[in-house]
Amino acid sequence: MKTLNIIGAGKVGKVLAKNFQRKQQFAIQHVLNRTPASASNAVAWVGAGQAVNGISQLQPADVTMLSVSDDQIASICQQLADAGLLKVGSVIFHCSGAKASTELRAARLAGAVVASVHPVRSFANVDLLAEQFAGTICSVEGDEAALTLLVPALQAIGAETVIINADNKLLYHAGSVFASNYLVTLMEVALRTYQAAGIPAEIAQKMAAPLARQTLENVFNLGTQAALTGPIARGDMQTVALQQTRLNDWDQQAGDLYQAFTQPTIDLAARHHSEK
Incomplete structure (x- = not known):
């Protein structure tokens, strides 16, 4: 089973992580949030993973999920690349609805493949949505190699996937x-x-x-x-x-x-x- 690091396990990140964990699509490795307490709470809620305090504590994973705010995507991706956490064979995706996978340029330059995954649901009640995620439409775009891995994983947790053009994200x-x-x-x-x-x-x-x-x-x-x-x-x-x-x-x-x-x-x- 491929390993998954999660950066920004807020509402979207936690719901995806919990369903990935439940359906055994990825082995959740590390969770990094803005504060150690938030990361620990996310790990407890998801029921898997280890909370870490910074990028320096991350170990490389097969897949990295960035469920952070839009303005942080590119900079955090650059930090991961600079830390040597992204390489040929790595997959990294973000969960922004508005930003395209092109935000992950630093990962591509490091040899990784990239994608964006956006679940089209309201995340106001994460406890309810985690249990009722099946049927959620997820728009996806990015490198074919990344989608080859991510689309089956999303479908395994009950999502309906639709591929969109990166130019049309906004x-x-x-x-x-x-x-x-x-x-x-x-x-x-x-x-x-x-x-x-x-x-x-x-x-x-x-x-x-x-x-x-x-x-x-x-x-x-x-x-x-x-x-x-x-x-x-x-x-x-x-x-x-x-x-x-x-x-x-x-x-x-x-x-x-x-x-x-x-x-x-x-x-x-x-x-x-x-x-x-």
């Missing part, structure tokens, strides 16, 4: 931001708007929850065009204009967001009507 990741991060921001604005209208916070939650859940169900069951309802779908642009004015008076950021969504929603409604 665009791909923006899709995930719209589908997850900005959705949270949008719901925050919706809840604040309810509360500004005099609805208590707990009632606002109860009002928004079925709307949001059913709308998402409709999107994925019926498609975006059929799922669209509301004033724009009905052609009630007078209501849209009145709401725009009221939102601008209350909170300009909310008004700007409402306005930003208006034209794309008009376009979506128009496509729906033209295809009936």
